[in-house]
Amino acid sequence: MDNSGVHPDKAPDNQYIRICSECDLVHHHVPVARGQTAYCKRCGKTLYRGHSYALERSLAFAVCGLAFFAVANVAPLLIFSMQGNSNANLLIDGGLEFLKTDYWFLGLLVLFASVIAPFLLLCVIILMVAPVLMGRAPVVSGALFRAYARLRPWAMGEIFIIGIIVAYVKLSDFADVFVGTALFGFMGMVISSVLALLYLDPRELWLRIEANRS
Ligand SMILES: [Zn+2]
Known part of the structure; x- marks a missing residue:
């Protein structure tokens, strides 16, 4: 394929x-x-x-992914404790810290790949699939398909998880590091996104759109 x-x-x-x-x-x-x-x-x-109800499953996992995304961005990601001082970081803090330095372009890249692209991809999947399952054929389907194709390579949440685990192991050498709820939310979002993409067959979706138009 x-x-x-x-x-x-x-x-x-x-x-x-x-x-x-x-x-x-x-x-x-x-x-x-x-x-x-x-x-x-x-x-x-x-x-x-x-697949049985492939598009329905893809939509369900995408909605589920958005719920996990909310948890991943609101709750603390890593909590550091050293010499009596405690500091909790959010998911976007890594990218925002880079933006304040000479490595601002790297910060933009981190923010886009870890927060913006996964969020937009889930939204695009929902906007593509939901109207089709309701028997509609939106005129913006073509634009959404193009956005889906461009965003998909950028959603690299699984690589970000590996980065967090590496940071956790390295930092735990000289500080007490605790994993926050956001990490589980982020992992849930990545797994939901992978399953949403697994069940989303763009060709089947396009054929359904054409069937709805006729
Ligand atoms: Zn072959």
């Missing part, structure tokens, strides 16, 4: 096509029933699956 584009490719005979990501063999898109999987004819790689 070609994940690089979000709009289903149309062959000259007006049939949608699927391109194997392993061997580039072009297949006509054949709708599969829930629970079934379409494989490449040449190499056997999975092309796409017919």
Whole structure:
């Protein structure tokens, strides 16, 4: 399955096509029933699956991800205690601290990849999927698909979690460090986002949009 584009490719005979990501063999898109999987004819790689209520699941996980996002941004992330002084940091504090220094561009990058992009991606998924499930075909669907394709590579929450764990291990050598509720909220958001993306098949969504339009 070609994940690089979000709009289903149309062959000259007006049939949608699927391109194997392993061997580039072009297949006509054949709708599969829930629970079934379409494989490449040449190499056997999975092309796409017919998930049960895939779009509904994607929407549910995206909403769930937003709830976790709120927890991740309101609650403290790491709490430091050294020589009687205690200090709690929020998720956005890392990026904001960089903005005050000569490394402001790095701060912008951290804020975008850890806070802004994951939030926008979840919002875009909800705005893309919810109207379609209600039988509508919004005129902004194309713009939302393009935003989805651009945001997806930037949502790197899982890498940020590794960074937090590394910071926790390093700092615990010379200070008492406690993990705040935000870390669990952030991990919940990352897991919810991964599942929302797993169940979101842009081609299936686009086919539903076209069906709603007709
Ligand atoms: Zn193949």
